[in-house]
Amino acid sequence: MLGLIETKKELVTKFDVMRIWGRDGASWEFVSSVGASGGLWLIWNESIFKLTNCYKGDRWLCVEGVVMKDNFHCAICLVYGPRVRSEKIVVWKELSYIAGLCQVPFYFLGDFNEIMHLEERKESTTLSASAEDFRAWVNDMELVGLPLNDRRYTWFRGSSCSRIDKSLITLGWLEMYLGTRLRGGPRGLSDHCTLIMEENRTFDGPRPFRSLDSWFTHEGFLRIVKDEWRELGDIQFLDKMKALSVPVRRWHKQHFGNISERKRKF
Template identity: 70%
Template sequence: MGDFNEVVHVAERKGATSLSASGEDFRAWINDMELVDLELNDRKYTWLRGQSCSRIDRTLVSLEWLDTYMDTRLRGGLRGLSNHCPLILEDRRLVQGPRQFHSLDSWFTHEGFLRMVKEEWRGLGDAQFLDKLKALSKPLGRWHKQHFGNIPEKIKKLEEEIKKVDDMVSNGVYDGTVEARRKALVRCCELWYTRQDIHWK
């Protein structure tokens, strides 16, 4: 899965009328390796810059892999500031058995997370382990919404505050308090950048 920087069909490049020699070679290689190029379900192109559009990002799988994961689909995510759309591979099979318990690595970057878990866990008394995990899901959901509910918005507010301080400095307002405030805001913003990276991973 990734950016192969090549199309394998004329329709995968906007305005193209023929396939390049390197495109022909890449398509032949895919066939020689007995790979399957998963179909992209929700868009035609994965790379856009100006009026140029191509599908150069793809996911290649073996026939054996496809036999095991028959119910997968490939879709593109929002490209944001990048020229590329991220590829998202989804498994549409229904999960059998009890609902899985999930935690996010980003939670462990928050100083209050483990304390909250310990308090909630103690409050559940002598219940069975699986029952405790099930009961813990609701307070975890509330805690996540309160502390991690909208990370981009938190980052945006911090960036706006940093800009206000920079504007003050540009207008001649500068002292130790202003510098200390900027450093504190930058540290906090960096922490949320890290949390956002961990969250997406």
């Protein structure tokens, strides 16, 4: 499932979904932006998650349904927290109501525009009243905040840094998916980094194409990629990526050796 915040879209069409999702079989729900402000969007594979109910607020979008392979009834709520304390309190109350209405394991994710601990904001010395409100709401809802171990902050603007993007789950969700973990993705052009939640179980599908940061530190890497890519001609893009992995793997072995073994020894 993919959640997008601040879409700045008043209307979402099937063409918009296909442009992002890239294949058939996607379902979606959205909350319209107000002009160029706000907007929420959830997209999912309809063969994996079956929607039973959808609830919407100005600042949140909740889909209730079933994870088909596990017959797991749950709800997923995308949140875009407001900046003003009084408006935040209203949103927290609305989310409490929806969780009580659904009565299933919940997963809240998004930009909550709030921290829970001092270390979640650079050079912070005190928690604001709205932060205390947020902490109280999380505790009252008995939510578990997934730790983000590979980075400290998720929002950056100039010298300001905060972790205001969060994934909060109920114990019912954690009991079903004990290996649930969170990692940070790239920022791209946004001042937020993406968050990727995954269930740490053995994956039996095809291995994705991967690149290593160390490759880009080598002056010859981009040159070999360019040369090999040209040699592969006009075959389909995915086939080209698959074929490219062979010379890249050979080049990696020549210049970097067995990194995993070197890391283990180190």
